[in-house]
Amino acid sequence: MGDLDDRVAVITGGARGQGRAHALALARAGADIVVCDTAQPVSGLPYALSTPEDLGETAGLVERIGRRCVAVPADVRSLEQMRSVAERAIDEFGRIDILIANAGIASQSTIAEMDEQMWRDMIDTNLTGVFHSFRAVLPHMIERRWGRIIAISSCLARMGLANVGHYAASKWGVLGLVKSLSLEVAEYGITVNALLPAGVDTDMTQNPATWRLMMPDQENPTKEDWMAFIASGPPNGDLIQPAEVAEAMLLLVGAHGRHFNGEAVTISAGLSANMS
Structure with a gap:
């Protein structure tokens, strides 16, 4: 069928958005899928979760693509639950070849006004959740001496933005985790990389809180205002589609991606020109 025939991929945060796009892209390339998501509310977020x-x-x-898929409700904030996801994958398919640590949340507050729970929810999901996902699959990958691990970070890992310091900090932490792990497991045939997209067209960006964040001069911006704002920007500066992120992911986990290791691959629609 494709480059990844009979590989097995575990994807966190896979109920919709980027996670779903990764699942479908991997399935089309021949992989069987284990997808997990908390699929329950988290307080303090400006949008509904899956x-x-x-x-x-x-x-x-x-x-429908013709590959097997096991869907498991699981919260990346729990190492025990992520170990259960890994065990389920091995029970069902006998192996784990690929991990896409995609689960993440976003919220807005100034650091001066941010309450501790908002900070903890962000770090526990976006950073500790990635650690839990790594920790759950690594013993199996090390034993088999092969693996491909991708963590979804963000362009904001390399820049600041007012009102989302906790989000930027969590995504910067993911880069440090990825680069360190890549050095630890290279001898076992495991590669570890990060993808850093700019704004992706998902529920995380398509909500009034994000529109107000990005258009502070407008009192009550609408989705139409947001799309017009984006269209007024640089060429190719529109929202990135989840499938476009998934195409970059396929390069890193496929046969032509073996020399990518410890990389932070940015999909920025031009924002990278303003970063070191």
Whole structure:
């Protein structure tokens, strides 16, 4: 079928958005899929998280492609739950070849006004959740002496933005985790990389809180205002589609990606020109 025939991929945060795009891209390339998502609310977020129905829909879409998919409700904030996901993958398929640590959340507050729970929720999900995902699959990959690990970071890991310091800090932490792990496991045939997209067209960006963050001069910006604002920017500066991020992911986990290790691959629509 493709470059990844009979590989097995575990994807966190796979009920919709980028996670679903990764699941479908990997399935089209020949992989079987284990997808997990918390599929329950997290307080303090300006948008609704995915539902069990979303998780089931991802599984159904994968199966229509002709690959097997196991959907598991699991919260990346729990190492025990992530170990259960890894165990389920091995029980069902006998192996784990690929991990896409995609689960993440976003919220807004100034650091001066941010309460501790908002900070903890962000770090626990976006950074500790990546650590838990890594920790759950690594013993198996080390034993098999092969693996491909991708963590989804963000362009904001390399820059500041007012009102999302906790998000930027969590994504910067992911880069340090990826680079360190890549050195630890290279001898076992495991590569570890990060993808850093700019704004992706998902529920995380398509909500009034994000529109207000990006257009502070407008009192109550709408989605139409947001899209017009984006269209007024540089060429190719529109929102990145989840499938475009998934195409970059396929390069890193496929046969032509073996020399990518410890990399921070940016998909920035031009923002990189303003970064060192």
